[in-house]
Amino acid sequence: MDIGRCFVKAVLAGMLISMGGIVFLMYPDYKFIGALLFSVGLFGILTYGFNLYTGKVCYIFENGKEYFLSLFIIILGNFVGCLIMGLLFPIESAVALCDGKLCLDIIPTLAKGFGCGVMMFLAVDVYRTKNSYIGVFLCVPTFILAGFEHSIADMFYLCSAGIFTLEALVFIILVIIGNAIGGFIIPLCKKYLDNEEKDISSA
Numbered sequence: 316m317d318i319g320r321c322f323v324k325a326v327l328a329g330m331l332i333s334m335g336g337i338v339f340l341m342y343p344d345y346k347f348i349g350a351l352l353f354s355v356g357l358f359g360i361l362t363y364g365f366n367l368y369t370g371k372v373c374y375i376f377e378n379g380k381e382y383f384l385s386l387f388i389i390i391l392g393n394f395v396g397c398l399i400m401g402l403l404f405p406i407e408s409a410v411a412l413c414d415g416k417l418c419l420d421i422i423p424t425l426a427k428g429f430g431c432g433v434m435m436f437l438a439v440d441v442y443r444t445k446n447s448y449i450g451v452f453l454c455v456p457t458f459i460l461a462g463f464e465h466s467i468a469d470m471f472y473l474c475s476a477g478i479f480t481l482e483a484l485v486f487i488i489l490v491i492i493g494n495a496i497g498g499f500i501i502p503l504c505k506k507y508l509d510n511e512e513k514d515i516s517s518a
């Protein structure tokens with residue numbers, strides 16, 4: 316693993332997600348438009364092969380220990396990208412948005428992170444297996460309009476709002492966990508079902 320290359324690609328991914336977040340924040344009264352245009356972030360990331368945590372964590376059980384380590388580098392790089400954009404674009408509406416997020420309890424936060432993880436897996440896997448962006452432009456607006464939590468987007472919102480507290484850190488960690496569980500639940504179940512079908516066919 317080339318750590319430097321992995322980190323730079325993660326920073327760029329964080330910046331692209333932040334750009335989607337900026338559009339979303341600029342249209343608080345037109346959520347559908349903001350949710351749809353938010354998709355540009357993932358569109359760019361998949362097109363240029365950048366490293367986004369919520370897209371990579373879905374395949375953690377298909378790779379070795381080195382992949383697990385790379386996820387920590389990716390999270391750090393994603394945060395740096397979000398921090399840069401958040402400091403460059405302090406948006407007033409981010410404060411109210413973050414205040415509402417930080418009021419969530421543990422289970423709702425994990426659940427909303429889980430929902431986003433599922434949607435992210437669908438978006439990324441459709442691109443990987445079908446070479447199609449349709450999943451991006453369907454799943455991204457879906458998780459945003461459903462109120463699900465995307466850990467990297469939330470990093471940008473918090474940075475844009477200038478909120479750097481222990482409460483914010485705990486919130487992000489919970490969303491990261493929720494995103495991970497939602498991201499790999501379908502691949503794990505699919506692997507189990509595929510193995511079961513092989514056992515039946517070989518019996």
